[in-house]
């Protein structure tokens with residue numbers, strides 16, 4: 311927990327030096343720090359267990375809509391499922407990589423997903439997580455074991471987002487997804503003054519001190 315807080319504080323400081331006033335978004339490839347960063351918030355869960363229709367570009371679920379660049383696939387049972395028995399998947403029949411966009415009925419600021427069987431037959435692919443605010447990061451690169459559960463997460467307590475896109479760039483790859491968690495984290499990042507703000511504050515103090523000194527000096531001369 312303290313490591314996360316320190317990391318967040320460092321991110322604030324780094325953001326401040328680049329005139330970027332917020333620490334978020336924070337990306338995760340491990341569930342433990344993601345869960346810690348939730349601060350006790352309970353997230354919604356979509357595990358793709360419903361008997362949805364595959365073979366179409368877009369599928370509507372309870373709180374979100376999933377859209378692929380190619381037809382979505384319902385796999386149930388799937389040996390890769392991490393919650394229940396079903397997954398939602400996509401295969402890169404166009405041999406130019408895939409994306410899958412998860413659009414939420416209400417804005418969220420926390421998202422996680424299990425990525426299954428991605429980058430698992432040839433090196434050179436990336437798994438990229440991004441949102442509709444333009445935040446984006448490569449979270450996995452290169453050859454991964456088929457059995458690997460690649461956790462991806464994103465929390466942005468400053469700027470909520472309404473959709474998330476997962477892009478897998480390996481040509482011809484088939485990927486499945488399961489255990490999508492989503493919701494709102496209440497925690498407010500600890501405000502850390504930006505260096506530019508502190509500089510202005512410092513300049514203001516110096517100016518005030520100088521004015522007091524001038525007044526005192528003028529009074530002294532008048533005496």
Ligand SMILES: [Ca+2]
Nearest residue numbers: 357393394396
């Ligand atoms: Ca499932």
Ligand SMILES: [Ca+2]
Nearest residue numbers: 427428430484
């Ligand atoms: Ca695959």
